[in-house]
Amino acid sequence: QVLTQPPSVSVAPGQTATISCEGNDIGSRSVHWYQQRPGQPPVLVVHDYSDRPSGIPERLSGSKSGHTATLIISRVEPGDEADYYCQVWDSRSDHLYVFGPGTKVTVL
């Protein structure tokens, strides 16, 4: 399973950022999303396409359509500037748990 993400997304404060994650088997797998701020460990922000762990604001949401999963950040704030990674489980892959290459979100 190879996951494809855009390298970067730029968004103005208050606007909406969308980050895509494409993969051949995305439609049949649970997709999870992580936020990693500079110098910090990753944080799970969305799991199983659209569920949020406790403490994650509703501004962050996930969806899926066909071969693409999407992380949506509404009403973007400066603190949302971070790298975002999608992740799936794939028993056929060299890595049992596969991460996308990451998307750098820049708040203008």
Next chain:
Amino acid sequence: EVQLVESGGGLIQPGGSLRLSCAASGFSVTYDYVSWIRQAPGKGLEWAAVIYTDGSTYYAHSLRDRFVISRDNSKNAVFLQLNSLRVEDTAMYYCARMPAQTSRFHSWGQGTLVTVSS
């Protein structure tokens, strides 16, 4: 509160070995899965190894001949033995809790840095 604290990283020469530790609290390493994930400087995340509740272990194919994951139930800790280290193993190593029967990394530690250099 779930906490994971990694230790054991440091500067090591190529060919050397290190044992990383992950001290867990707020959950049991026998009831949840624990993975190690690494991140080379300026790069993305790479899953390395997992230990499941039944004690079974799995590795990234490229690492399985050199890395060994284990746990000590009495200490509620998980370990990653790194052998025959290479320069390209230089990375921050994170341990992460995975609720059993799930594929997500729900909680992460702060990481421990391994630098392989002569």
